Amino acid sequence: MRVWMLGFLLGTFAAVISPWLLPLWxxxxxxxxxxxPIWRITALSLLVSGLCLAMALTSLRGAQMLQARLDSTxxxxxxxxxxxxxxxxxxxxxxxxxxxxxxxxxxxxIEPSACSGPRTLLLTYYGxxxxxxxxxxxxxxxxxxxxxxxxxxSFNMQxxxxxxxxxxxxxxxxxxxxxxxxEACRLRYAAHRLRQHVSAVIERAGLSPLATAVLxxxxxxxxxxxDYQKWYLFQQYGINHLLVISGLHVAFVAGLAYLLGRLMxxxxxxYSARAAALPWPEICAVGSASCYVALAGFSVATVRALIxxxxxxLARICGRxxxxxxxxxxxxLVVLVLNPLEIxxxxxxxxxGAVAALLWMAQWQRRRGPLGRAVQPHMVMTLLMLPxxxxxxxxxxxxxxxxxxxxxxxxxLLVVPLALLGVLLHGVSESLTLLCWQxxxxxxxxxxxxxxxxxxxxxxxxxxxxxxxAQLLALLGVMVAVMPWAARYRPGIAALxxxxxxxxxxxxxxxxxxxxxxxxxxxxxxRAGNRALLYDTGGGSPSGPNLxxxxxxxxLRAAGVTRLDTLVISHEDLDHSAGASTVVDAMEVVHWLxxxxxxxxxxxxxxxxxxxxxxxxxxxxxxxxxxxEGNDASCVLFIHAPGMRALLAGDxxxxxxxxxxxxxxxxxxxxxxxxxxxxxxxxxxxxxxxWVSPSLAIVGAGYxxxxxxxxxxxxQRLRRAGIKVRETALTGAITVRPGATGTLELRYxxxxxxxxxx
Numbered sequence: 001m002r003v004w005m006l007g008f009l010l011g012t013f014a015a016v017i018s019p020w021l022l023p024l025w026x027x028x029x030x031x032x033x034x035x036x037p038i039w040r041i042t043a044l045s046l047l048v049s050g051l052c053l054a055m056a057l058t059s060l061r062g063a064q065m066l067q068a069r070l071d072s073t074x075x076x077x078x079x080x081x082x083x084x085x086x087x088x089x090x091x092x093x094x095x096x097x098x099x100x101x102x103x104x105x106x107x108x109x110i111e112p113s114a115c116s117g118p119r120t121l122l123l124t125y126y127g128x129x130x131x132x133x134x135x136x137x138x139x140x141x142x143x144x145x146x147x148x149x150x151x152x153x154s155f156n157m158q159x160x161x162x163x164x165x166x167x168x169x170x171x172x173x174x175x176x177x178x179x180x181x182x183e184a185c186r187l188r189y190a191a192h193r194l195r196q197h198v199s200a201v202i203e204r205a206g207l208s209p210l211a212t213a214v215l216x217x218x219x220x221x222x223x224x225x226x227d228y229q230k231w232y233l234f235q236q237y238g239i240n241h242l243l244v245i246s247g248l249h250v251a252f253v254a255g256l257a258y259l260l261g262r263l264m265x266x267x268x269x270x271y272s273a274r275a276a277a278l279p280w281p282e283i284c285a286v287g288s289a290s291c292y293v294a295l296a297g298f299s300v301a302t303v304r305a306l307i308x309x310x311x312x313x314l315a316r317i318c319g320r321x322x323x324x325x326x327x328x329x330x331x332x333l334v335v336l337v338l339n340p341l342e343i344x345x346x347x348x349x350x351x352x353g354a355v356a357a358l359l360w361m362a363q364w365q366r367r368r369g370p371l372g373r374a375v376q377p378h379m380v381m382t383l384l385m386l387p388x389x390x391x392x393x394x395x396x397x398x399x400x401x402x403x404x405x406x407x408x409x410x411x412x413l414l415v416v417p418l419a420l421l422g423v424l425l426h427g428v429s430e431s432l433t434l435l436c437w438q439x440x441x442x443x444x445x446x447x448x449x450x451x452x453x454x455x456x457x458x459x460x461x462x463x464x465x466x467x468x469x470a471q472l473l474a475l476l477g478v479m480v481a482v483m484p485w486a487a488r489y490r491p492g493i494a495a496l497x498x499x500x501x502x503x504x505x506x507x508x509x510x511x512x513x514x515x516x517x518x519x520x521x522x523x524x525x526x527r528a529g530n531r532a533l534l535y536d537t538g539g540g541s542p543s544g545p546n547l548x549x550x551x552x553x554x555x556l557r558a559a560g561v562t563r564l565d566t567l568v569i570s571h572e573d574l575d576h577s578a579g580a581s582t583v584v585d586a587m588e589v590v591h592w593l594x595x596x597x598x599x600x601x602x603x604x605x606x607x608x609x610x611x612x613x614x615x616x617x618x619x620x621x622x623x624x625x626x627x628x629e630g631n632d633a634s635c636v637l638f639i640h641a642p643g644m645r646a647l648l649a650g651d652x653x654x655x656x657x658x659x660x661x662x663x664x665x666x667x668x669x670x671x672x673x674x675x676x677x678x679x680x681x682x683x684x685x686x687x688x689x690x691w692v693s694p695s696l697a698i699v700g701a702g703y704x705x706x707x708x709x710x711x712x713x714x715x716q717r718l719r720r721a722g723i724k725v726r727e728t729a730l731t732g733a734i735t736v737r738p739g740a741t742g743t744l745e746l747r748y749x750x751x752x753x754x755x756x757x758x
Contacts, residue, residue, distance in 0.1 A: 003043050005329040007050025012336045013343050014051070015058035021066075021756050022059035030056040058340040062756055067117065070145050070168030074115035076704040081121060081170065082138045083107040084185050088195050088297055089131045091224045101125045104166070105139070115143060118167035122146075125172040133192030136179040141170035147703045149517045150732025150749045153394070153465065153558030154551045162757040163341045164300065171706075191294045195220035198295075198423055205434055210448045211441030214243065218411070219419045221245045221296040228544040233452055235393075236460040238385065238400025239407045245296040247305035247351045250289050252412035253420070254309055257288035282313040292420070300339075301347050307334045308355065324359045328352065341757060346392035357384045361482045376482075378405045383481060386500055387474035390464035394554050397461050407447075415440045465557040470499035503560060511617060511641035513672060513736040516555055517728040517749065518547045520702035520709070521575035524648060524674060525556070526639055528617050532556070533566040535637060535648050537579030548579020553586050555733070563588045565613070569602065570634040570650035571595040595624060595635035595650065605635035607663075617641050622668075623652065623660055631677060632656040638670065643738025645669070647692055649676035649683070657688040668692045671744060672736055675699045675718075679710020679727075689721050696724045696736065696744055703729040 015021075022030060030052045087104035094100055102124050110116040123141060125131065146166050148157025161169075186193070199222040202215050213225030226243055234240035241248065261281030268276035289309050293302040308331040315327045332352055335342050342348045361380050382401040389396035397403065422436035454460070477496030480486055486493055509529060516523040518538030526533045534556075540546025556562075567589045569577045583589065584601070593609075594602035609621040623636040634650025647670035652660075657676070660668065673694035676683035678701040697718050701709035710727065718725045726734055732749030739745040750758075 002326055002329060004046040004050040005333050007047040008054040008333055011051035011054025012058055012340050015055040016340055016343050017755050019754060019756055021062045022055060027056040027059045061340055068119045068167045070118050070143055071115060072145060074143050075145050077115060077143050079115050079141055079143050080111045080138060081105065081107060081141050082109045085131055085133050085135050086189060088133060088192050088222055098126055101131055103131060120165050121168045121170050122166045123170045123172060127176055132196060134186045134189030136181055138177040138179055139172045140174035142173050144169040144704045149519060149551060151517050151551050151555050152733065152749060153554040158758055159344050163345050192297060195222065195295060195297055201426060205437050207437060207441045208445050211444045214444055215419045215437060215440060217243045218245060218249060218416050219423055221299055233455055236397060236455040237403040237451060238397030239403050242407060242411050244301060246301040247308060249416055250292060250302060250305040250309060252416050253292045254285040254289040256417060257284040260284055279317050282317050286310060286313050304335050304351060307331050328355055328359065350388060350392060353388055354381060357478065360479065364483050380482060383478045386497060387471045390466055390471055390500060395461055395463040399460050410443055414443065463557045464500060466500045466503055474500040510737050511644055513646050515698050515700060515728055515734045516551060517732045518551055520678060520705055521547065522700045523552050528613055528615055528641060531565045531613050532561045534564050535568045536570050536576040537583055539575035540578040542578050542581060546579040546582055548582040552579060552583065566591045568635055568637055569594040571631065573651065593635060595633045622664055623656060644671055646672040648674045651677040653682045654685045657685055661687060661691050665691065670694050671696065673697045679714045681711040681713055684714050686717060694723055698734055699727045701727065701729055
């Protein structure tokens, strides 16, 4: 059976990463092939059977998913959507003072009917009315396909949309209309309404912001209070998994309920032997965990944890106490049957990987004292998170082991039980409810400020990016480190982690220009030899989440860049400059130039500035003179390298283009042009194109941009001039290198065979 389940896992993985789905008729044939081992059972036939069945089921499920996805013809189209709010709205305060609410809408109807495929939309609402789960609404929205930024080394948002069952996105563009509710609908989403009520009560309890956010997160999975700073703080210590209700939290609740079940059995012994013989510990564990998962909104992580628990408890009831790995495989199989795309999610690998590592450790470590049994799991998890963190999180915390040894028991034995006890007592006694939450908040209020102070002074999170070979060697190191004879070979085992910890040095002998996909903004990296220049950092918030943290820095680390020779910020618009401080704080920056250096530790860009690198690499600042303001103050950078000339124009308008033409004239000629102001109609005049005369024009703008970038007139103007046009929104990150024949060599991140769900 284990062989068949392994085949099923392999088949699911193969079908999910495949560019194609099996047609319906072929899926039926494959299912018949999968049934063949019934007549002749061998290990190979079982493996093939599981593989074939998984591929067929994934193809059938995938066809349904693609059929429900918003059609490309409806992208950026206005529509009227009617449906039920099917999730807990997530509230985010905006700088304007307005609140943003994001929620899932279970679609009943969409007008026009040509856009009526999606079943679930993820909508963004900026209105003042507080939305509630189970309510029926009619929204005027602007629809978008579930699309995401595409860059090496960064989070794949498209995979998250697909995994979460999001068929389309939308922004509410006009007044929303509340419709009459149906009683059945309110009952259907009663758990979500309870979650929202509990979250609101915790918010009014008068606790500190940190304690409020943590209690909301661990009680009802409401992460509205977990802002960027809090998430970043927990990440520094390797304990941000405590903020997401997952297997660890479900295991805590199930473990406490299991102990209560055993106590119940002891109490029943004197009254009824028959009643005491029932598996009360397992029943209590599963029942309590199920209620907790419902309170968490049946999120993907909690459902996955509940399935794992069900499989393990079922094994105990059946007397299969030694079938840990079989139970784990069965749980993975059930999860993938329900949603095959789970296999490309980080949560699947992190949760199942953690349990597998603990089971592996338990096989080899049977003679440990109490201290060893308490410490070793955290040490194993710390080692495991080195390769797993490099693959999925971009790094790991070097203080994760002591942090988890403190916070896991504190959260599991105090914070979570008291938070849930407060939920149970709500409506019975408000004073007892408040007391529970205050006691749960007390250790958080003590630990939180001290942790924040240390995180400010020391860099606790270590970025890790290495080759797949280095990651596999580190995983092998984790496996052998727990074996009894490992102590004799510590230097050899430690050597298995060195390729991962040392990373890889940046080396690009050929001049390379990388235009990253940062949506409505710009971020360009130029590399030659072991040197690197970054032009702009993408958008976001200077003090909060920004694309420098989520895209630019992961890309630089994946490329082996740990030091920037030059950082150029074209001007102070946030879509260009938001991540400047994030980059400077994260890595060494030798020179920092800015078109508008007000309030930053940078020198101003001025016409005539120039510098060079070895290998005949030259840089020239063409603008500004110093009197310009706004977009025209953009730092215009010309890069001259053997086989490639690139002109990065920032956001300059037509007037500044004329000024540059009159001064620089033929010196503007370039092979690559970063189109000014994201392709806006206010830039990229015909005269500008005549003098620059590029063979390639790259547009950095958002997908289905609400600003209308790039403007169709600008695209037509470029194409009429015979210029090859590429948009990062469509191609993902673009890499440009000099070709062997004097032409430019291009590579796109979305190139090649993409999985069918992309």
